[in-house]
Amino acid sequence: MITPDESPTTGKLRLLPWTTPEGKPCYLSADDPHSRLSLLADDVEAAQLESGEQVLAGARAVLGDPKAGERAVRFALTRAAESLEEVLRVAVSRGRW
Template structure:
């Protein structure tokens, strides 16, 4: 398992939207590298979407349908980014502090 003896949350969902996990110590293995690549793609897409969102929101004539589509896309990107953050956060080493600190 991972150094922290936890499963890695993968950046995609399984059947019925359930989370998928990877149990490996090999950060250079195929599945770890695939997950790293997909996380990078998801973060890049979220950054691009944020730029598009600014353009739509700056357009005072944007119609309701365009705003709804933007909201749906932003919700999906936020879901992906939160999954990446959760996965990466759980893999961070937590320092051991003496009691009382």
């Protein structure tokens, strides 16, 4: 049985930056870090990190606005939580967590 930490070819599986429709993690077992799927995962991770920066800036703006209503704060917090989940997935994928 192959676990998320091992594969027959590389000894490691890469956690991909997306999940199955059921919310389960997806892994890639490949020797070639330049394969189409690896490069796609790299692009998705880069987009997620960039989006996280934008969400952080927006959340800071909302939190810094004393007139921001509950709806704006809830939206900012929801997006921040989504972005944090994506960034943590990238960190795990890159072996930093």
